[in-house]
Amino acid sequence: AQARNNLGFMHETGRGVPQNHVEAVWWYRKAADQGIAVAQLNLGVMYERGQGVAQDYAEAHRWFRKAAEQGFAVAQNNLGYLYERGLGARQDHAEAAKWYRKSAEQGYAHAQNNLGVLYESGMGVARDCAEARSWFRKAAESGLAVAQYNLGVMCETGLGAPRDYAEALRWFREASERNNA
Numbered sequence: 529a530q531a532r533n534n535l536g537f538m539h540e541t542g543r544g545v546p547q548n549h550v551e552a553v554w555w556y557r558k559a560a561d562q563g564i565a566v567a568q569l570n571l572g573v574m575y576e577r578g579q580g581v582a583q584d585y586a587e588a589h590r591w592f593r594k595a596a597e598q599g600f601a602v603a604q605n606n607l608g609y610l611y612e613r614g615l616g617a618r619q620d621h622a623e624a625a626k627w628y629r630k631s632a633e634q635g636y637a638h639a640q641n642n643l644g645v646l647y648e649s650g651m652g653v654a655r656d657c658a659e660a661r662s663w664f665r666k667a668a669e670s671g672l673a674v675a676q677y678n679l680g681v682m683c684e685t686g687l688g689a690p691r692d693y694a695e696a697l698r699w700f701r702e703a704s705e706r707n708n709a
Contacts, residue, residue: 532559533567540570540579549580560591568595569603576606576615585616596627604631605639612642612652621652632663640667641675648678648687657688668699673706 536555539548553574559567572591575584589610595603608627611620625646631639644663647656661682667675680699683692 529559529562529564529567532556532562533564533570536567536570540574549574551580553580560594563598565595565598565600565603568592568598569600569606572603572606576610585610587616589616596630599630599634601631601634601636601639604628604634605636605642608639608642612646621646623652625652632666635666635670637667637670637672637675640664640670641672641678644675644678648682657682659688661688668702671706673703673708676700676703676706677708 532555536552536559538544539555540552541547545551553571556567556571556574560571568591572588572595574580575591576588577583581587589607592603592607592610596607604627608624608631610616611627612624613619625643628639628643628646632643640663644660644667646652647660647663649655653659661679664675664679664682668679676699680696680703682688683696683699685691
């Protein structure tokens with residue numbers, strides 16, 4: 529099953545074979561049907577992007593959920609994103625927060641940032657700028673530029689903690705060095 533997922537990746541990226549998204553989907557599905565979480569994630573991404581298959585957020589949602597329920601952090605984050613945006617399922621910010629938290633607690637920086645955004649806005653969770661700032665900091669310290677920017681804004685504006693221009697400057701500089709315009 530792992531080899532099938534790897535063959536899907538080779539076809540998706542054109543490594544060693546001509547790039548062929550339809551072939552990639554075929555191999556990912558073989559592995560996904562055998563319960564391989566990364567293949568379920570990869571198949572979900574293909575449906576989300578409409579690569580090798582017609583774009584179908586409901587199918588992306590279904591495959592992300594299968595991988596997410598196995599504890600796969602990237603899939604949990606992706607599932608949260610679909611719930612947040614109302615893609616493939618009803619928009620549900622509380623459900624998005626639940627999946628982002630599962631991923632964030634595993635240290636996945638994108639989910640930490642996404643959870644921070646929900647806390648900052650009060651969508652799906654009670655608005656809590658200190659909690660938002662904490663999640664942004666975790667993601668920023670992992671090197672995620674968008675989180676570094678978000679933390680910089682929190683420091684500059686004094687949301688969630690006293691205003692600290694020196695700290696804001698530090699995080700804006702870090703984000704800038706990672707090409708965050």
